[in-house]
Amino acid sequence: MQIPTGYEAGVEGAVLKADVRELDFYYGAFHALKRVSMPIHDHMVTSLIGPSGCGKSTLLRCFNRMHDLYPGNRYAGGGIVLYPDNTNLLDPGVDPIEVRMRISMVFQKPNPFPKSIYENVAYSLRVRGMRNKNELDDRVESALKGAALWNEVSNRLKELGANLSGGQQQRLCIARALASDPEIILFDEPTSALDPIATASIEELIIELKEKVTILIVTHNMQQAARISDFTAYMYLGEMVEFGVTDQLFIKPQKKATEDYITGRFG
Amino acid sequence: MTASASLPTRLLPSASLGNGVSDRLRKKASRHVKERIIESLLFSAAAFSVFVTVAIVYVLVKESWVFFQVVPLSDFLFDTQWTPLFDDAHYGIMVLLSGTLTSSGVALLVAIPLGTIIAIYLSEFAGFKVREIAKPFLELLGGVPTIVYGYFALTFLTPILQKIYPDLPGFNLLSAGLVMGIMIIPYVASLSEDAMRAVPMALREGSYAMGATRLQTALWVVTPAATSGIASAYILGISRAVGETMILAVAAGMQPNLTFNPTEPGATITSYIVQVALGDLPHGSIGYQTIFAAGLTLLLMTLAFNLLGYWLRKRFREVY
Numbered sequence: 271m272q273i274p275t276g277y278e279a280g281v282e283g284a285v286l287k288a289d290v291r292e293l294d295f296y297y298g299a300f301h302a303l304k305r306v307s308m309p310i311h312d313h314m315v316t317s318l319i320g321p322s323g324c325g326k327s328t329l330l331r332c333f334n335r336m337h338d339l340y341p342g343n344r345y346a347g348g349g350i351v352l353y354p355d356n357t358n359l360l361d362p363g364v365d366p367i368e369v370r371m372r373i374s375m376v377f378q379k380p381n382p383f384p385k386s387i388y389e390n391v392a393y394s395l396r397v398r399g400m401r402n403k404n405e406l407d408d409r410v411e412s413a414l415k416g417a418a419l420w421n422e423v424s425n426r427l428k429e430l431g432a433n434l435s436g437g438q439q440q441r442l443c444i445a446r447a448l449a450s451d452p453e454i455i456l457f458d459e460p461t462s463a464l465d466p467i468a469t470a471s472i473e474e475l476i477i478e479l480k481e482k483v484t485i486l487i488v489t490h491n492m493q494q495a496a497r498i499s500d501f502t503a504y505m506y507l508g509e510m511v512e513f514g515v516t517d518q519l520f521i522k523p524q525k526k527a528t529e530d531y532i533t534g535r536f537g
Numbered sequence: 538m539t540a541s542a543s544l545p546t547r548l549l550p551s552a553s554l555g556n557g558v559s560d561r562l563r564k565k566a567s568r569h570v571k572e573r574i575i576e577s578l579l580f581s582a583a584a585f586s587v588f589v590t591v592a593i594v595y596v597l598v599k600e601s602w603v604f605f606q607v608v609p610l611s612d613f614l615f616d617t618q619w620t621p622l623f624d625d626a627h628y629g630i631m632v633l634l635s636g637t638l639t640s641s642g643v644a645l646l647v648a649i650p651l652g653t654i655i656a657i658y659l660s661e662f663a664g665f666k667v668r669e670i671a672k673p674f675l676e677l678l679g680g681v682p683t684i685v686y687g688y689f690a691l692t693f694l695t696p697i698l699q700k701i702y703p704d705l706p707g708f709n710l711l712s713a714g715l716v717m718g719i720m721i722i723p724y725v726a727s728l729s730e731d732a733m734r735a736v737p738m739a740l741r742e743g744s745y746a747m748g749a750t751r752l753q754t755a756l757w758v759v760t761p762a763a764t765s766g767i768a769s770a771y772i773l774g775i776s777r778a779v780g781e782t783m784i785l786a787v788a789a790g791m792q793p794n795l796t797f798n799p800t801e802p803g804a805t806i807t808s809y810i811v812q813v814a815l816g817d818l819p820h821g822s823i824g825y826q827t828i829f830a831a832g833l834t835l836l837l838m839t840l841a842f843n844l845l846g847y848w849l850r851k852r853f854r855e856v857y
């Protein structure tokens with residue numbers, strides 16, 4: 271796959287973690303992403319906004335090669351370069367499992383496995399072949415602490431993950447994603463199934479997490495994007511309309527289409 | 538209506554409107570009657586099946602009662618011989634039970650692992666095309682009359698097994714059990730596959746997103762998530778094995794034999810029942826009554842498995 275070089279939308283002072291370059295993606299015959307380009311900065315929160323169906327999830331799911339699971343999906347041009355390796359994630363020679371080991375994901379609806387709280391978090395370590403009990407214990411504990419869940423569950427690690435409340439389940443899924451120390455975590459509307467209090471705690475957590483990991487989050491909630499992200503990208507109909515520092519994009523968008531969307535005149 | 542005559546006229550609806558309303562009401566009422574008829578038909582169908590079940594249990598219990606007036610329950614449970622047709626009659630059900638358990642055990646050793654592997658393959662690995670071709674074949678396998686399986690065991694499998702193990706008698710529980718296992722595979726595979734396919738995609742995606750392989754996802758996430766459905770499939774397989782008659786009657790020899798060694802011939806509860814039912818024992822003789830006691834034993838076993846299945850389904854109810 272030929273990747274265009276020299277994308278220059280990066281922001282000074284910030285280090286690039288990944289770079290989407292003129293990416294085209296198809297669901298069968300449907301052209302879902304059209305020459306999309308955007309930078310992802312290291313240890314920052316980048317959010318993707320735009321009306322429903324514009325391709326936010328599609329773009330997000332390119333980062334961990336989730337599209338590879340279904341027949342008919344096609345990366346058709348361009349790529350996503352991961353730094354510092356400087357390799358294209360979408361290259362057919364790159365093993366999707368390797369990619370997912372480094373780029374983890376949290377879904378829209380909490381989807382804990384039908385296992386205990388402990389085993390849910392240990393899962394991402396077990397798939398990597400970790401068997402040592404002490405090491406697992408330590409990693410599970412620190413992941414649960416990282417997801418601000420340890421205090422609530424430390425005395426019931428053997429209970430089913432599904433017994434937790436919705437917000438706790440989502441934090442369990444965050445702990446599961448954190449346990450393996452990924453470089454990037456992808457969030458696809460992680461609070462859309464949660465009540466306002468649980469939403470606030472997840473937002474707070476995401477802001478804390480950027481100490482450890484780079485975050486890319488899809489949200490249909492502009493206030494959320496404004497509250498938690500450093501950079502924001504606005505997409506429309508499979509195209510990247512505008513990318514910028516969050517404050518600037520919301521206060522002084524460069525494109526008329528972006529302004530219409532964020533002022534609510536559209537979408 | 539006479540009551541309406543005394544009402545002030547302004548409260549009476551105009552004639553045409555009144556007809557419209559009552560027409561509609563009548564239509565509604567007739568629909569109601571139709572529904573009532575259908576409802577009662579459905580109810581009688583359900584009631585009929587309950588009635589039949591109760592009647593079967595009643596007959597079994599009543600006839601077994603006659604049997605147990607003559608043969609003490611302790612003999613039935615603990616005697617080690619089953620010779621109801623001899624002068625020196627013994628009625629130890631464990632002789633038949635051993636045949637049933639041995640042949641079922643062999644069958645399940647075949648059907649459960651293979652059925653589960655086929656289910657995992659079809660649900661998690663096979664592409665759309667393979668699945669569309671494989672499933673009808675599997676269903677065909679389940680639709681073959683069991684007498685055909687019986688002759689297959691007797692005339693095809695047993696000679697092959699005798700080449701490997703020359704001492705194997707022509708009638709044996711092993712060959713019957715193996716073929717019975719093949720017969721049960723489709724049930725176990727098909728139901729387990731349904732259970733696995735019902736596991737939401739979101740769980741699989743969660744697993745893949747953590748870097749899991751297909752096999753890890755299938756074994757560590759999908760299979761545990763489908764536990765209750767898979768357990769039901771196993772229970773159905775066990776019930777089929779315990780209740781299977783023709784294969785054993787044809788290939789296992791019908792000689793009552795207290796053994797857990799599958800290379801010996803043996804009779805099972807079911808094959809004994811056909812033997813007596815088709816034989817010329819006078820109705821009402823104690824020898825004839827044995828089949829009711831044996832049938833009741835079979836019913837209780839099946840009931841126990843069903844209860845186990847019910848408990849497992851409750852215990853491992855899928856919470857997605």
Ligand SMILES: Nc1ncnc2c1ncn2[C@@H]1O[C@H](COP(=O)(O)OP(=O)(O)O)[C@@H](O)[C@H]1O
Nearest residue numbers: 297300302320321322323324325326327328329
């Ligand atoms: N599996 C799929 N097959 C075909 N089209 C799809 C599929 N998933 C999404 N789409 C289409 O791709 C477009 C982008 O979808 P998506 O990325 O889910 O939007 P968003 O997350 O921004 O709401 C939509 O028009 C949607 O209908």
Ligand SMILES: [Mg+2]
Nearest residue numbers: 326327328488
């Ligand atoms: Mg979406």
